[in-house]
Each structure stands twice: as C-alpha cells, then as structure tokens.
Amino acid sequence: MKIPVRYNHVGYAPQCAKIFFVNTKELPCDRLAVDDCFFRIVKVGRGVDGVQVYEGRFRDGTFEHEGLCEYTGELLWSGDFSVVREPGDYTIQIWQENRIEKEMLLFETAPFVISDGWIYRQLLANIKSFYFQRSGVDLLPEYAGKWMRPAAHRDDAIEFHPSMQRKGVWNAHGGWYDAGDYGKYIVNGGVSVATLLLACELADESLCGEPVPCQNQLREAILGGGVESGDGLRQYSLKDEVRFELEFFLRMQDEDGGVFFKVTPEHWDGFVSPKDSDLLQKRMILGKSTTSTLNFAGVLAAAHRVYRGSDAAFAERCLQSAVSAYRWAVARPFVDWPHNTEGSGGYGDEHAEDECFWARAMLYRELQTRGGAFAGMTAAELRPQILEDMENLPPKFGADWRDTQNLGWMGLALQDQDVELRNSARNALEKTAEDIVEAQKHDAYGISLSKFIWGSNGEIANHALTLAVVKRWKKDGCLDDACGSDCGENVGGGEREARGKGLSLDFWCRELLNFIYGRNPVDVSFVTGSAWSSPKFPHHRLSHSDGVTEPIPGLLVGGINCDRQDMHRAPHYPGELAGFSYTDERCSFASNETAINWNAPLTAVLALLCC
Numbered sequence: 001m002k003i004p005v006r007y008n009h010v011g012y013a014p015q016c017a018k019i020f021f022v023n024t025k026e027l028p029c030d031r032l033a034v035d036d037c038f039f040r041i042v043k044v045g046r047g048v049d050g051v052q053v054y055e056g057r058f059r060d061g062t063f064e065h066e067g068l069c070e071y072t073g074e075l076l077w078s079g080d081f082s083v084v085r086e087p088g089d090y091t092i093q094i095w096q097e098n099r100i101e102k103e104m105l106l107f108e109t110a111p112f113v114i115s116d117g118w119i120y121r122q123l124l125a126n127i128k129s130f131y132f133q134r135s136g137v138d139l140l141p142e143y144a145g146k147w148m149r150p151a152a153h154r155d156d157a158i159e160f161h162p163s164m165q166r167k168g169v170w171n172a173h174g175g176w177y178d179a180g181d182y183g184k185y186i187v188n189g190g191v192s193v194a195t196l197l198l199a200c201e202l203a204d205e206s207l208c209g210e211p212v213p214c215q216n217q218l219r220e221a222i223l224g225g226g227v228e229s230g231d232g233l234r235q236y237s238l239k240d241e242v243r244f245e246l247e248f249f250l251r252m253q254d255e256d257g258g259v260f261f262k263v264t265p266e267h268w269d270g271f272v273s274p275k276d277s278d279l280l281q282k283r284m285i286l287g288k289s290t291t292s293t294l295n296f297a298g299v300l301a302a303a304h305r306v307y308r309g310s311d312a313a314f315a316e317r318c319l320q321s322a323v324s325a326y327r328w329a330v331a332r333p334f335v336d337w338p339h340n341t342e343g344s345g346g347y348g349d350e351h352a353e354d355e356c357f358w359a360r361a362m363l364y365r366e367l368q369t370r371g372g373a374f375a376g377m378t379a380a381e382l383r384p385q386i387l388e389d390m391e392n393l394p395p396k397f398g399a400d401w402r403d404t405q406n407l408g409w410m411g412l413a414l415q416d417q418d419v420e421l422r423n424s425a426r427n428a429l430e431k432t433a434e435d436i437v438e439a440q441k442h443d444a445y446g447i448s449l450s451k452f453i454w455g456s457n458g459e460i461a462n463h464a465l466t467l468a469v470v471k472r473w474k475k476d477g478c479l480d481d482a483c484g485s486d487c488g489e490n491v492g493g494g495e496r497e498a499r500g501k502g503l504s505l506d507f508w509c510r511e512l513l514n515f516i517y518g519r520n521p522v523d524v525s526f527v528t529g530s531a532w533s534s535p536k537f538p539h540h541r542l543s544h545s546d547g548v549t550e551p552i553p554g555l556l557v558g559g560i561n562c563d564r565q566d567m568h569r570a571p572h573y574p575g576e577l578a579g580f581s582y583t584d585e586r587c588s589f590a591s592n593e594t595a596i597n598w599n600a601p602l603t604a605v606l607a608l609l610c611c
Contacts, residue, residue, distance in 0.1 A: 009518030011113035069444035072579035129554030152274035175248030257328035264344035294355035301362035357389035361408035398462025457559035458598030529553025
C-alpha cells in the first residue's frame with residue numbers, strides 16, 4: 001500500500017520546524033475524521049529501536065490552506081513535531097483510534113534524521129556534483145571514486161559551426177557539461193556560476209570572524225582547499241570548482257570582446273560515455289550573441305569580487321574581460337542567439353534588457369572601488385542607466401537563464417558604496433520575499449509556484465535563494481515585527497492556529513527545501529543519492545554510460561512538470577493531475593533531467609543555511 005505521509009526524507013535541524021502532511025485520501029478507511037487519528041514520533045537505531053518520543057494530533061489543512069490541494073486532488077492534514085530536538089534517527093507512525101482495537105497502526109515511514117549536519121552533508125554532495133560534470137579532464141579515483149572516468153571532449157581545437165562562415169579552430173577546453181547532455185553553454189553556465197559566486201561572497205562575509213572548528217570545515221568546503229566528503233573521497237571547494245568553469249568562460253571570449261554561445265556536438269548524443277561520443281561525432285563552437293556576451297560580463301564582474309583577495313591577477317583579468325564584453329554587447333544590442341539547436345539546447349532569448357542590467361550592476365559595484373576609470377570605464381557613466389533599469393525590471397521570485405535581473409538586484413543590495421541604490425534594491429527584494437511567502441502560505445505544500453514547469457525544482461530553489469539572501473540584512477531574519485528570530489521551532493503543539501503568520505524567512509526557506517527533499521505529492525527526494533526515494537534513473541548521459549548502478553550523486557532533477565513534453569517517449573506518470581507530473585524514468589527528459597542551473601541555487605541555499 002502506498003504510504004500517504006509527506007515528509008522530508010532526509011532530515012530536519014533540531015531547532016527548526018518539523019511539519020509533515022498526510023493525504024487522507026490514501027488512508028485505508030473512508031470518512032476518517034481528523035480526531036480519529038494521531039501520530040507518534042519513534043526513535044530508531046542501535047539500542048533505541050522503537051522508542052516513542054512524542055505523540056501528537058493532526059490539524060485540518062496546511063498553513064493557511066484549507067481543503068483540497070488544487071493540483072493533486074489530495075485532502076491534506078498536517079502534523080507538527082517541532083518539539084522533538086534530540087539528534088538521532090526517527091520514523092513517523094500514523095495511528096487510528098477505533099472502538100474495537102482502541103489503537104491501530106496504519107503506516108510507518110522510512111527513517112529520517114534530526115541533525116544539524118544533514119544540510120552540510122547535502123551541501124558537500126551538491127558541490128561535488130559540479131566536479132562530476134567536468135568536461136575534458138580525467139576524473140581521478142581519489143575524487144570521483146567509482147564514478148572516475150578518463151578525459152574526453154577536450155575541445156581544445158574545435159571547428160566553428162558552418163553558420164559562422166569562419167575558418168580555423170578554437171580552444172574551448174574545460175567547463176561543465178550543462179545537463180543530461182554533453183553541451184556546454186554560456187547563458188546557462190553563467191546564471192549557474194553567478195549564483196554560486198553569490199554563495200561564496202556571502203559565505204566569506206559570514207565566516208570571517210573568530211575561527212570555530214565546525215566553521216573551519218565549512219570554510220574549507222566553500223572557500224578553501226576542499227575537504228573530505230564523508231565517503232573517504234577528497235573534493236574541491238566550491239570556489240575552486242567555480243574557477244574551473246570560469247577558466248572555460250575566459251576561453252570562450254573572442255579577441256573583439258564578444259563571447260561565443262556554446263559548444264555542441266553535430267547531433268544529439270545517445271546515452272553513451274564522453275569517450276564514445278568523441279569517437280562517434282565531432283564537436284563545434286557556435287556564434288556570439290548579445291545575451292551570451294552580457295551574461296559573461298555579469299559573471300566575470302562578480303568573479304572579480306570573489307577572487308580579488310586570493311588571486312588579484314586572476315580577478316583583474318576577470319574584470320578586464322567583463323568590461324570588454326560589456327562594450328561589445330552595448331555596441332551590438334541585437335545579435336541573435338544561434339538558431340541551430342540540433343544536438344544541443346537552444347537557450348533562445350529575445351530580450352537582453354535583463355542581462356544588460358545585471359552586467360551594469362555588477363560592473364558598477366566593482367568600478368566604485370577603483371576610484372577612477374578602469375579600462376576606460378567609470379562607475380558614474382553606468383549609474384543613470386541602472387536607475388532606469390530598476391524602474392523597468394522589477395525583481396522576480398528567482399533568477400533563471402532567461403530572466404537574470406535578480407542577480408543585478410542582489411548585487412546592488414549587497415554593496416555598501418552607494419547607499420541609495422543599496423536601500424532601493426533591498427526594499428524591492430524584501431517586497432519580492434513577502435510575495436513569495438504569501439504564495440507559500442496559501443499553497444497546500446508550502447511552495448511558491450504558480451505552475452509546475454520544466455525545471456520546477458530549480459524554480460523552487462531559486463525562490464528559496466531569494467529568501468535566504470534577503471534574510472542576510474533583515475533583523476532577526478524576519479519580514480515583520482511579529483516574527484521571532486527562530487526558524488519555526490515554536491510552531492509545534494498547536495500553539496499557533498495559523499502557522500503562516502509571524503514566521504521567519506529561515507522557516508519559509510526551509511519549507512521550500514522540504515518539498516525538494518521529499519515532502520511533495522510524488523514522494524521523492526529529488527536529489528540523487530540523498531535518500532531511499534531519490535531518483536535512480538535520471539535523464540543524464542553520464543550516469544547511464546559509466547557502468548555504475550547508482551546515478552552520480554548530488555544532482556537535482558527537474559521535478560514535476562505539468563506540460564509533459566516527453567509524452568511521445570511514453571513515460572509512466574503516476575496520475576493525470578498536474579501535481580503528479582513526475583516519473584523516475586530515463587526517458588522523461590521533461591521531469592527527470594538534471595541541470596547545473598537547478599543545482600546551483602540549491603547549492604547556494606544549502607551553503608547560506610550552513611553559514
């Protein structure tokens with residue numbers, strides 16, 4: 001029988017809220033009232049197996065949402081065991097009271113953990129996932145373990161696509177594979193790198209105080225030389241991993257400042273290894289565009305801030321390249337993206353205004369620190385255009401490769417030289433955070449989507465990132481005075497009739513993570529290797545061609561997608577309603593593909609919650 005309990009399959013932090021749901025339509029008895037059932041939290045493991053630590057009652061509905069879940073047809077009850085804080089492994093038991101047996105056990109979940117360390121462990125896995133996406137280099141056994149592989153797709157002397165009418169070859173070595181395919185893209189890589197650089201910047205600020213042993217380990221994982229990942233393997237720090245992609249970006253810039261759009265095979269690869277792909281077809285580089293060049297400018301300006309303290313020469317090179325790219329793009333505002341999409345994703349974008357704002361904002365905050373012109377550009381010349389951009393491009397719930405303005409807003413909000421722009425940016429982002437939380441309050445699962453689209457998990461992670469960033473400057477991490485400084489630990493015991501009121505940004509951020517890690521209609525923890533329910537068959541060529549049974553760990557799959565663009569591949573979706581539009585099958589590229597731009601915001605959120 002299907003388990004009707006919706007909970008975080010990985011774990012909860014001891015001091016934070018622990019809320020789960022039950023789909024009453026999957027209970028074995030019809031017409032059960034909320035007062036007919038209760039739940040128990042049971043500690044499991046060596047020496048304590050089956051010890052009850054808490055018993056609680058259910059509440060009709062979730063948060064401020066009452067009745068049926070519109071996108072699943074489920075009638076949900078919510079249970080709260082926030083008062084349980086002792087670290088350990090636990091299960092949730094659902095019990096029914098009846099006149100004959102008095103108490104009857106209906107269901108018991110798989111174990112989950114209560115621990116401060118679960119987010120850190122997931123952070124390490126997410127950082128490591130970018131190493132597994134590396135192109136053109138050996139993945140070494142001391143880093144990759146059983147997922148090691150030889151170098152392929154070196155891309156150090158590839159031809160230009162015929163549409164470019166350009167002779168010769170180009171060095172586009174390195175970089176990350178984008179998703180489930182073997183393409184390498186500037187626009188999607190750019191929004192991913194910018195998101196990870198944001199995490200590095202904020203982590204550096206948070207971890208710069210007095211050294212604490214646990215913080216030292218976190219600093220090494222994000223900013224230092226890397227750590228042991230817990231499975232006996234070594235791994236690079238997030239900052240080092242991002243630099244691997246940045247080196248590829250720098251190779252993608254032409255001598256005139258413009259930036260090539262992507263590296264792609266001639267045709268879509270089958271589910272073959274990179275080495276076999278090399279033997280089957282050649283790869284090419286495709287032409288420059290306005291959006292790819294502005295995207296590059298925003299990324300490289302952000303890189304200047306992150307690397308200037310550790311490698312000044314590299315940081316200066318990044319800023320110089322960003323200025324050169326920006327000048328190329330503003331002189332050519334309508335250079336279209338390459339329309340040849342055979343063998344790779346299109347990433348077509350007709351509007352470059354958001355990329356232009358992002359690039360301007362990042363250049364502005366870096367040039368302010370120069371005290372004069374840099375490469376012939378000053379901060380003063382950019383400010384009037386930034387003010388106009390802020391009028392025309394309000395923040396969205398999150399950034400993505402097509403809508404990048406949030407990266408500009410966050411860049412302005414996190415600088416201190418121009419207080420007027422900083423305060424304006426912060427006010428706008430706070431309003432956006434309020435809108436995200438309001439959407440969460442009225443959603444049955446506590447998420448903020450208006451529709452489940454391709455990459456909905458990436459959308460959810462980006463919304464969580466907006467909340468996590470705004471939390472950095474809000475007193476006590478709250479949007480209103482009624483909020484306490486906690487992350488929801490006092491929610492439990494029925495003390496608040498409306499859970500949505502007066503809770504912190506940390507609480508709502510973690511609620512979005514709960515959906516990603518299992519508290520969702522399809523009962524899946526959407527990150528490979530994270531839990532018993534995690535995807536086993538992602539649409540990911542590397543995972544299906546390496547001879548290893550388990551998929552590469554730490555990869556976030558796209559998730560529920562009501563448009564189901566893969567129906568011609570005959571995937572087996574578990575239901576007709578929108579909320580059941582996910583299946584763990586290789587053929588389901590619409591719901592089960594992985595992508596670096598979905599992993600990046602999740603990685604950033606995990607890092608900021610650790611800090």
